[in-house]
Amino acid sequence: MKYPSVFLLAILVWTACSPSVQPEVALVPQPAQLQVKGGFFALSPATQLLRSDGGRFDAEAAFLQSTLVEMLGEEITAQAGGNVLELVYSQDLTQAESYQLEVGRDRVSLIAGDAAGMFYAMETLRQLMPADLEGEGTAPEILIPELSISDAPSIAWRGMHLDVSRHFFSMDYLHRYVDLLALYKMNKLHLHLTDDQGWRLEIKKYPRLTEESAWRTFNNQDSVCIEKAKEDPRFQLDPKHLRERDGVTEYGGFYTQEEMRELVRYAQSRHIEIIPEIDMPGHMMAAIQVYPELACTGSAGWGKVFSTPLCPGNEQVYEFVEGVLTEVMDIFPSKYIHIGADEVEKSSWEESKACQALMAAEGMSSVEELQSYFVNRVTGFIKSKGKEVIVWDDAIHPGVDSTLYVMYWRNWAGGVQNRVANNGNPMIYTPGNPMYFSRLDAQMYPIYHFEFFGSKYPEDKKHLAYGLQACVWTETVPSEDLADAIIFPKLLALSERAWSPREVHDWDGFKERLQSQLKRLDQLGVKYTYEVTKELTPFLKVDTVKQEIGVILESELVKPTIYYTTDGTEPTTASERYEGEFHVSGSVTVKAAIFENGQIQEPVLSRKVDYHQAIGKKVTYHKPWNTAYPAGDAGSFTDGLRGGNANGDGKWQGFTNDIDVTVDMGKVQELHTFSASFLQNIGPGIYMPDSVIVSVSVDGKDFEQVLQVANEVPKDQKGLVFADFAGSMGNVQARYIHVRAVNGNRAFIFSDELVIN
Incomplete structure (x- = not known):
């Protein structure tokens, strides 16, 4: 929000006297209520700090002074x-984390009903101060715009x-990450501490977890990073996380308790709760490598798609889990403990005598029930310690x-x-x-x-929406600079x-305020990444009820x-003007561009959009995708989301073996046509399939071949090349399609x- 022109002269005068003028109010996140007035408060070391909080905000007062x-x-x-900055406790502000901020010409009042609210009032005050004072410089006086704010979070998590x-x-x-989250009023930090690739937290009962499993020789994810680092140094493995042991370079590290x-x-x-995650029973290869008895197979390895998990039929596993979690709960006072329970490879359970015996004893008929048994048993232990x-x-x-x-x-x-809602579970939304x-x-x-609820979501379950979170998975994020570039400034949009x-959300206003935050x-x-270009980015919203795809065209402008x-033709000023989301059904090619003074601006967007019969259908992978390019994981091929002009855009799924999948259409039906798009870019080693x-x-069970399409793109053709492998399936009646x-x-x-149509 810009100040009215009537105040520009005053701003110029103050600027001449002091470098510490904030000429605009550009807060992120936008307060619930904000009224900007006409003057300024002159903050200096002579400003008096008054406390009307009964000692409730001692830690926050110390934070304010350090800032x-x-x-x-x-x-x-x-x-x-000559003037006053006061901290005020108010029992009238009953909503957790809420606050008021009143900036007058002679007094600044920070008012809150709890310590978190007072802290957020201070972070808002900080954003009202000039950005250049976040660096090495200081100012003898800081002019803070006169305004009134009443604010509270709309989401708890x-x-x-x-x-x-x-x-x-x-x-x-991690400390700086906490600081930045706090600046933008985020209140949860979820640390994914263990996975197949490394164990990062010291567990005194099981020292080998960090003595050995915190370190690894370079794996395929490291290889991808090393290759990418040839063009972008941010993909280099951080030297401080490398060590030499017996003449071999290892990558890793861990945190002591x-x-x-x-x-x-x-x-x-900084009013941030750290939630630890110890993923189980899957994603446990790092632990199984040093304690192989924890797996049904007696060794670490891979199943059809994911790594071999813990063995729920082995009582020794529960002793291990409880030993680990006891120490974790002692370190982290968080109300919550995250146990993952995702992407569990259950093939070893099906072959385990111990698991089959447990299933028979408990009256279980499937390994999915066995997973529920494991999760419920571990949950019972954690809840007995007063945690969720x-x-x-x-x-x-x-x-x-x-x-x-x-x-x-x-x-x-x-x-x-x-399904989660109907089971009654509160949900934290982290959609891929x-x-x-x-x-x-x-x-x-x-x-x-982001919208929480789809059109079919039951109205009486909306109260289960508990929080919103973004995730940073680091298979190909080996450096802190690259992590910064991936997180920022997207974090501000999430904030x-x-x-x-919702009533104060303003996308164009946010883009303007973002410039000050940068x-x-x-x-x-x-080390954020943000470039304003004239490129359009399409966002697709698949509606399985109306059987159509909404198309949103967005720009950083x-x-x-x-x-x-x-219809695939080049747009002109006689074409349809974009006024917001539009919808398509069937298969079309959308072309769009920004126009300035009636002239088309490069680049022109071209994107296929297909609503087809296989959208939302289950896909079984007989061979895994490469973990560096998961796209949307197991639903990528039937989510209706087409890829763009880069293999790393999160829509293209990458493989270093054959693609070998089966689509279950849900019922026998007549199948007419098939099409799959591929890209080739031989520089980084991406080729078309042979067929x-x-x-x-x-x-x-019994499959009949109905189509084979051979590659027609030369293997030595350079540049970015796209090709459709398409043809008729002969109107055959079938339910399963193997590709x-x-x-x-x-x-x-x-x-x-x-x-598939």
Whole structure:
């Protein structure tokens, strides 16, 4: 919000006297109520700090003074002076984390009913100060705009996640991460501490977890990073996380218990709760490598898609789990313990005599029930210690505890959200699209405009929406600079979506306010990625009820003029003008561009949009995707979301073996056509498949080949090349469609969608 022109002369006069003028109010997140007035408050070391809080806000007062030392060069005084900054406790502010901020010409009042609210009032005050004071400089006087704010969060759980298992991050980085989350009023930090690739937390009862499993020789994810680092140094493995042992370079690291306790205390001082995740029973290869008796097979390894899990039929496993979690709960005072329970490879359970005996004794008929048994048993132990349990939505199988908090991430898989809701579980929303911050090119628009509920979501279950969180998975994020670039400024869009009430959301206003915040991030040393271009980015919203796809065209520019077509022709000023989301059914090619002074601006967007019969249908993977390019995981081929002009855009799924999948259409039906798109870019080693073979079946057992499409793109053709492997399936009656794309080059192949009609 700009100040009215009547105040410009005053601003210029103050600027001449002092470098510490904030000429605009550009807060993120936007307060619930904000009224900007005409004057300024002159903050200086002579300003008197008054306390009307009965000692409730001692820690926050200390934080305020430390912040002011960095900006003014010294604390403000307790002695009476020309003006006043006061901290006020008010029992009338009953909503947790709410606050009021009144800035007059002679008095600033920070008013709150709890310590978190007072802290957020201070962070708002900080954003009203000039961004350049976040750096090394100080000012003898800071002019703060006169205004009135009444503010409170619209969502209780405002979270960010960081995967420190795949790649490791220093304690210094975690402290700065906490600071930045607090600046933008985020209140949860979810640390993914263990996975197949590394165990990052000291457990005194099981020292080998960090002595050995915190370290690894380079794996395929490291190899991807090393290759990418040839063009972008941010992908280099951080040297401080490398060691030499017996002549072999290893990658890794871990946090001691005392280091983590100190981080927890630091986060608490900034009103951030750290939630630890120890993923189980799957994603446990790091533990099984040093304690192989924990697996049914007696060794660490891989199943059809995921790693071999813990063995729920082995009582020794529960002794291990309880030993680990006892120490975890002693370190982390959080109300919540996250146990993952996602992507469990159950094939070893089906073959285990111990698991089969347990299932028979408990009257279980499926390994899904066995997973519920494991989750419920571990949940019971954690709850006995006074904690609550969080799982990923994969854990919701018949019989699972309805009091579990569920992180809903598989928004590409039909019915998951409703199934969790119908089980009665409170949900923390972490949908892979758009809340997985794992790519440099992910956009802010879908984050800012995120909607919790689909059209089929039951009205009486909306109270189960408990929180909103974004996740940073680090398979190919090996450096702190790259993590910064992936997280920022997208975090700010999430902050405003999670904190601010919907009635004050303003996308164009946010983009303007963002410019001021980028200056602040610069001063704070954040290595963010943000470029304003004339490129359009399409966002697709699949509606399975209306059987259509909504198309949103977004730009980083403020209020651009856009024209588009849906017949594949180049847009002109005579084409349809874009006024907001439009809908298409069937298969079309959308072309769109920004126009300035009636002239088309490059680049022109071209994107296929297909609503087809396989959208939302289950896909079984007989061979895994490459973990560096998961796209939307197991739902990528039938989510209706086509890829763009980069294999790393989160829509293209990558493979280093054949693509070998079966689509279950749900019932026998007449099948007419098949199409799959692939891309080739031989520089980084991405090729077309030799051929695509399509077979169909009524029962899922006996398959008949109905289509084979050979590659026609030369293997030496350079540049970015796209090709459709398409043809007729002969109107055959079938339910199951088996698709095999032959990876003859044993390199990468990428596909985005299996279009079946």
